[in-house]
Amino acid sequence: MTHSADLTGRARIRMSALRLFSEQGFSSTSLRAIATDAGVSHALVRHHFGSKEKLREAVDEDVLDAFDEILSDIGEREGGPENLAAFSEASVKLFGTDAVRREYLRRALAEGSDLSARLFARLLEGVRIRLSAMGGTGGHWAPYQVLFLILGPMLLEPAMRPGLDRPVFDPAVVAERSAANQRLLTRGMFPEA
Numbered sequence: 001m002t003h004s005a006d007l008t009g010r011a012r013i014r015m016s017a018l019r020l021f022s023e024q025g026f027s028s029t030s031l032r033a034i035a036t037d038a039g040v041s042h043a044l045v046r047h048h049f050g051s052k053e054k055l056r057e058a059v060d061e062d063v064l065d066a067f068d069e070i071l072s073d074i075g076e077r078e079g080g081p082e083n084l085a086a087f088s089e090a091s092v093k094l095f096g097t098d099a100v101r102r103e104y105l106r107r108a109l110a111e112g113s114d115l116s117a118r119l120f121a122r123l124l125e126g127v128r129i130r131l132s133a134m135g136g137t138g139g140h141w142a143p144y145q146v147l148f149l150i151l152g153p154m155l156l157e158p159a160m161r162p163g164l165d166r167p168v169f170d171p172a173v174v175a176e177r178s179a180a181n182q183r184l185l186t187r188g189m190f191p192e193a
Helices: 009-024 031-038 042-049 052-075 085-096 099-110 114-133 142-163 171-187
Strands: none
Touching (some): 009 031, 031 052
């Protein structure tokens, strides 16, 4: 992992904004607090981003770029139901090891703003493209269903935590959930019906 001292001022600002937005929410975080956390002047934050909204767009873009990069690995695999587990792997890579990014995305998607709608639309389009590349023909709702499986544990993590004996993104829990998701997607909920 790169130490923040090794990063450019712009990158340090973006990382501080990601962390503070995830902890406090967008509306409760000031540019001055971000500048202080990043070890830069308020003027430098303004110089690089212009406004808090533009800084948030940069943070969103960074989160989405990470999601796109992981999804592109899925799109390069040969398709079919046997590769549906790759979406769970993507979830682990994106959220399992990065609690800050996970909390940021949870807050951003739950706030119900225009920005959260654009964020969800971009995630949805990424999944739609990858499903198509895998030969998926699940219709209009297929990418939504995959996103529900990817984002569900992340969004519901605080409520799920007390009912599990291990963390929601523990590798063993993810492997079990992934296997269950793959069975659900390939065989349905009631295969004998």
